[in-house]
Amino acid sequence: MxxxxxxxxxxxxxxxxxxxxxxxxxxxxxxxxxxxxxxxxxxxxxxxxxxxxxxxxxxxxxxxxxxxxxxxxxxxxxxxxxxxxxxxxxxxxxxxxxxxxxxxxxxxxxxxxxxxxxxxxxxxxxxxxxxxxxxxxxxxxxxxxxxxxxxxxxxxxxxxxxxxxxxxxxxxxxSPGILPPSLPDQRAATLLAICDDIGAAAYDPERVAAYFVDQLLQVQPQAQALLQQRYGWLDPIPPGSVAVQELAQRRYQGDTERAARQILNDYRKGWLGPLALQLPPTSSPPARG
Structure with a gap:
């Protein structure tokens, strides 16, 4: 991923x-x-x-x-x-x-x-x-x-x-929000983008939403059922990029950017429930599937 x-x-x-x-x-x-x-x-x-x-x-x-x-x-x-x-x-x-x-x-x-x-x-x-x-x-x-x-x-x-x-x-x-001039860890930067802790001009919402779907399925055992209920994706949920495209076709006349922003906004507003995207290093994330 x-x-x-x-x-x-x-x-x-x-x-x-x-x-x-x-x-x-x-x-x-x-x-x-x-x-x-x-x-x-x-x-x-x-x-x-x-x-x-x-x-x-x-x-x-x-x-x-x-x-x-x-x-x-x-x-x-x-x-x-x-x-x-x-x-x-x-x-x-x-x-x-x-x-x-x-x-x-x-x-x-x-x-x-x-x-x-x-x-x-x-x-x-x-x-x-x-x-x-x-x-x-x-x-x-x-x-x-x-x-x-x-x-x-x-x-x-x-x-x-x-x-x-x-x-x-x-x-x-x-103090103002202090970002480093660059973040070598792009996974961390993407998580910041998902949570709206970086300005929207800094990222592509479609790619960030796809990463979010994949990350959530990897980290949270209940994510599969939550995402299926919210978006109607079939079991198993496809990779994030395909899932965003499918949602765009079904709901937004193929507008993948709109679908991506909907997914990100749902998470940011808490409409998917209380879900962490990171667990402590000692925690073992459940296997997907």
Missing amino acids: SSPPIQWYPGHVAKAIGQLREQLRLVDVAIEVVDARIPLASRHPELDKWLGEKPRLLALNRADSIAARDLKAWQEHFSQQGIPVYPTNGQSGEGVPRLKQAILQMGQAVNERRQRRGMRPRAVRAVVVGFPNVGKSALLNRLLGRRAVESAARPGVTRQLQWVRLGGELDLLD
Whole structure:
């Protein structure tokens, strides 16, 4: 199963990366936000280097988009790596109070050091960082308890860094979605495209939808029945590219792009149910068939 080529060149990102790296020097805690449907694909490959030893929390956002068993598997995976992980839903607010409390507790060490030096306590400074459209701004608004930054279900809404203060206990830095200049791992890039974490101009929807069908059948045992029920494909479901063409013929007068966008939109909106596209490396995906 080969992945289609994904290419982008978001001009504002290079500037944002430089600004973010400068601001990270002022931050006490980093909140790395990833998409629960694709936790590994949505982790920035340079973030470990940028953060160094800085304390970090992982927000497994859109936690309601995957099955409970898969969410538990991802929590165990990251916990075994020593990364504190918190399932969240930036839209509903579920899991956000626990995340906020963890941020404040992690930041207490900063004020303890300040007090030992004879300095007054100050607000904990935390940064919310991650790929575009993983839900950073919605999560930040939930942490603040008000709509302080613009949020929308599309990449690229946040265009610049901005500090937002929560009383006197927490200062949050909202950052634009940070994509690397290129992603050598094209499978990961394709998963980002499927989940709408990369702008639509960067990929061919027909090839991405075909890859999605193949990936879902490989990873999720219930996908066969779900796809048959939704789209009327026969058993066994054909390879993704053929499946998209068949759907286009039956429903959209041969318009394969429209069929592809329908499939991707159905998944993004959750109309296929809670389905992860990545499982932890220790999980064995079921055989197709």
